[in-house]
Amino acid sequence: MSIAVELEGVTCAFSTKGGGAYTAVKDVSLAVAEGEFVSVVGPTGCGKSTLLNVVAGLLKPTEGRVRVLGDVLSGVNARAGYMFQSEALMPWRSALDNVVAGLDFRGEDRASSYPKAEAWLERVGLAGFGNRYPHQLSGGMRKRVSLAQMLILDPQILLMDEPFSALDVQTRVLMENELLELWSANRKSVIFITHDLEEAISLSDRVVVLSAGPASRPIGEYLIDLPRPRDVSEIRLTPRFIALHDKIWHAMKDEVLKGYAQTRNRVSA
Amino acid sequence: MRRRLWFWQAMLLASVFSFWHVATHPELIPPVVWDNPHRAAFFFGEPVKIVKVIIDWFASGEIYPHLWVTLQETALAFVIGAVLGLAVGLWLGLSHFASALADPYIKAMNAMPRVVLAPIFMVWFGLGIWSKVALGVTLVFFIVFFNVYQGVKEVSPVVLNNATMLGATRRQLLRYVYLPSATSWVFSSLHTSVGMAFVGAVVGEYLGSARGVGYLIHMAEGSFDINTVFAGILLLTLFALVLDQAVSMAERRLLVWRPSQAGDADRAL
Numbered sequence: 001m002s003i004a005v006e007l008e009g010v011t012c013a014f015s016t017k018g019g020g021a022y023t024a025v026k027d028v029s030l031a032v033a034e035g036e037f038v039s040v041v042g043p044t045g046c047g048k049s050t051l052l053n054v055v056a057g058l059l060k061p062t063e064g065r066v067r068v069l070g071d072v073l074s075g076v077n078a079r080a081g082y083m084f085q086s087e088a089l090m091p092w093r094s095a096l097d098n099v100v101a102g103l104d105f106r107g108e109d110r111a112s113s114y115p116k117a118e119a120w121l122e123r124v125g126l127a128g129f130g131n132r133y134p135h136q137l138s139g140g141m142r143k144r145v146s147l148a149q150m151l152i153l154d155p156q157i158l159l160m161d162e163p164f165s166a167l168d169v170q171t172r173v174l175m176e177n178e179l180l181e182l183w184s185a186n187r188k189s190v191i192f193i194t195h196d197l198e199e200a201i202s203l204s205d206r207v208v209v210l211s212a213g214p215a216s217r218p219i220g221e222y223l224i225d226l227p228r229p230r231d232v233s234e235i236r237l238t239p240r241f242i243a244l245h246d247k248i249w250h251a252m253k254d255e256v257l258k259g260y261a262q263t264r265n266r267v268s269a
Numbered sequence: 270m271r272r273r274l275w276f277w278q279a280m281l282l283a284s285v286f287s288f289w290h291v292a293t294h295p296e297l298i299p300p301v302v303w304d305n306p307h308r309a310a311f312f313f314g315e316p317v318k319i320v321k322v323i324i325d326w327f328a329s330g331e332i333y334p335h336l337w338v339t340l341q342e343t344a345l346a347f348v349i350g351a352v353l354g355l356a357v358g359l360w361l362g363l364s365h366f367a368s369a370l371a372d373p374y375i376k377a378m379n380a381m382p383r384v385v386l387a388p389i390f391m392v393w394f395g396l397g398i399w400s401k402v403a404l405g406v407t408l409v410f411f412i413v414f415f416n417v418y419q420g421v422k423e424v425s426p427v428v429l430n431n432a433t434m435l436g437a438t439r440r441q442l443l444r445y446v447y448l449p450s451a452t453s454w455v456f457s458s459l460h461t462s463v464g465m466a467f468v469g470a471v472v473g474e475y476l477g478s479a480r481g482v483g484y485l486i487h488m489a490e491g492s493f494d495i496n497t498v499f500a501g502i503l504l505l506t507l508f509a510l511v512l513d514q515a516v517s518m519a520e521r522r523l524l525v526w527r528p529s530q531a532g533d534a535d536r537a538l
């Protein structure tokens with residue numbers, strides 16, 4: 001299988017207020033195959049969003065580079081769709097108009113783009129909600145709109161930054177199952193960021209664990225050989241899942257504690 | 270509760286007018302302050318006569334051309350001022366160099382008491398409506414400009430990044446993200462800026478014109494006709510209230526996408 005995204009020695013440093021530099025991620029190399037679902041887990045603040053921004057082309061790495069389907073990335077990654085951690089919908093556009101936005105940018109006229117958007121809204125379970133504005137939708141519904149907004153453009157690579165972390169547990173399980181269903185119908189490469197190990201294991205083909213910052217880097221990669229199609233709530237009860245979870249959690253624990261201690265120090269300092 | 274409040278509000282108005290009537294009517298009470306019983310009426314007018322002036326204005330239809338001129342001036346000043354403020358606000362908000370360059374001059378122009386420009390505008394644009402429109406524009410422009418300028422800097426970076434990932438070019442970001450959110454900032458200052466447009470129109474008329482409600486007041490003052498002066502002031506107040514209601518209605522229609530915007534405006538009243 002060919003490689004969809006490849007990070008080669010990516011380092012990102014931010015200048016700090018004091019005039020120094022904070023190295024968020026250091027020397028990260030990572031490859032994602034076509035059609036592969038990879039989750040990246042790591043403690044909060046370790047640089048997960050930073051890495052995803054680099055792959056999206058929104059952030060230029062201080063060192064290293066990104067290859068997308070073999071080509072070195074410069075500028076915005078036009079092959080990728082991005083689902084952001086926080087609210088990203090345009091509040092002045094209705095759900096339908098938000099879904100159609102990417103097609104607007106491509107210059108497609110509404111006569112052909114609206115039916116597509118309607119179909120996508122239906123596919124994410126929001127048929128009939130097209131004329132609601134984002135503030136009139138629940139958090140879960142807004143995430144569905146974001147998902148439709150991204151998928152309507154049929155990107156080859158999906159970048160998802162803790163997309164469901166703000167949702168309640170039930171909604172979250174529903175959305176995870178729906179994501180898997182949509183993904184299996186038409187396999188894209190996915191980089192899925194989360195701080196939730198269970199979510200990472202139940203969704204992915206592979207889990208990458210990042211160390212705590214600063215200078216965060218991958219410290220372990222685990223193949224998830226659970227059968228598909230999966231039901232994320234059921235698969236969490238299987239022995240294989242529990243074994244994988246134990247193994248990865250064991251490797252992560254030290255990093256989580258380290259990250260926790262650092263945040264605590266930073267707060268008290 | 271609401272109805273009872275209305276009742277007392279009406280009572281307050283009625284008692285103020287009654288007091289005014291009793292205190293200024295030449296025969297009702299013996300003169301306290303002045304020897305001449307007609308003095309009080311000369312200084313403060315008589316409410317019954319004032320109301321009669323207003324009724325006569327409408328009955329004879331004499332007032333309509335004046336109201337129409339004032340309305341035209343207000344509307345033109347608002348539209349031109351808002352469009353200019355929006356354009357310049359967007360431009361300076363998006364260009365660091367231009368805003369750094371213009372910053373001291375914008376501050377100076379805003380600090381300048383712009384009413385003193387009225388005579389200059391009269392020399393430039395004559396005694397017709399355009400000198401009043403120009404005065405109103407200078408007042409409206411800065412309100413809208415500062416709102417938009419501030420707003421551009423506060424556009425959610427996530428919404429911008431999201432639009433970028435959906436394929437928006439810089440131009441499209443301007444049209445589909447900056448402009449709609451800037452329009453909402455224009456609307457958030459709508460009450461103030463329409464009020465200012467009105468002030469510009471009336472002050473302009475007052476300082477020199479051949480038409481408009483401000484002109485009526487000015488003429489009546491010239492002949493010491495205090496009742497007509499008060500009638501003009503009352504009419505202007507009513508006019509401003511109607512204008513404000515119209516703005517509230519427009520706001521409710523245009524800002525449906527904003528959470529509880531209309532509700533906030535109602536509460537503020």
Ligand SMILES: Nc1ncnc2c1ncn2[C@@H]1O[C@H](COP(=O)(O)OP(=O)(O)O)[C@@H](O)[C@H]1O
Pocket residue numbers: 014015022024042043044045046047048049050051213
């Ligand atoms: N633009 C920035 N300027 C300065 N520091 C930043 C910036 N973006 C992120 N950081 C820092 O980099 C680290 C990683 O951030 P982030 O990638 O958002 O973490 P995560 O998504 O894993 O929670 C954090 O310590 C954060 O403070």
Ligand SMILES: [Mg+2]
Pocket residue numbers: 048049050085161
């Ligand atoms: Mg993050």
